[in-house]
Amino acid sequence: MISATIAANAYDRARPAVxxxxxxxxxxxxxxxxxxxxxxxxxxxxxxxxxxxxxxHQLVQSIAQAEVALETAVAMRDKVVEAYQEILRMPV
Structure with missing residues (x-):
C-alpha cells in the first residue's frame, strides 16, 4: 500500500527530471x-x-500563485507558436 510519505518521497526524487x-x-x-x-x-x-x-492556507496560496504562473507560461507559449506559424506562412 502506498502511503503519503512514500508518495511525497517519490515525488521529490522525480522533480529534477523537469x-x-x-x-x-x-x-x-x-x-x-x-x-x-x-x-x-x-x-x-x-x-x-x-x-x-x-x-x-500556505498550500492554497502557493497553488494560486502556480496557477497564475502556468497561465502566463501558456500565454507565452501560444504567442511563440503563433509567431512561428506566421513565419512559416511568409513567402520565401
Missing part, C-alpha cells in the same frame, strides 16, 4: 527560472501538506 533547459535567451531564461521557482514553492507546500507539516 528542470528548465540550459542555453535559453536571457528573457526566456529568467522567465523559465521564475516559473521553476514558483513551481518549486508549490511542490514544497504540497509535499509539506502530504506530510502534515505545512499550513493549508
Amino acid at each position: 528542470a528548465p533547459a540550459e542555453g535559453l535567451p536571457q528573457g526566456a531564461s529568467r522567465a523559465a527560472a521564475d516559473f521553476a521557482r514558483i513551481m518549486d514553492q508549490v511542490d514544497i507546500s504540497a509535499t509539506g501538506a502530504m506530510r502534515g507539516t505545512t499550513d493549508t
Whole structure:
C-alpha cells in the first residue's frame, strides 16, 4: 500500500527530471527560472501538506500563485507558436 510519505518521497526524487533547459535567451531564461521557482514553492507546500507539516492556507496560496504562473507560461507559449506559424506562412 502506498502511503503519503512514500508518495511525497517519490515525488521529490522525480522533480529534477523537469528542470528548465540550459542555453535559453536571457528573457526566456529568467522567465523559465521564475516559473521553476514558483513551481518549486508549490511542490514544497504540497509535499509539506502530504506530510502534515505545512499550513493549508500556505498550500492554497502557493497553488494560486502556480496557477497564475502556468497561465502566463501558456500565454507565452501560444504567442511563440503563433509567431512561428506566421513565419512559416511568409513567402520565401
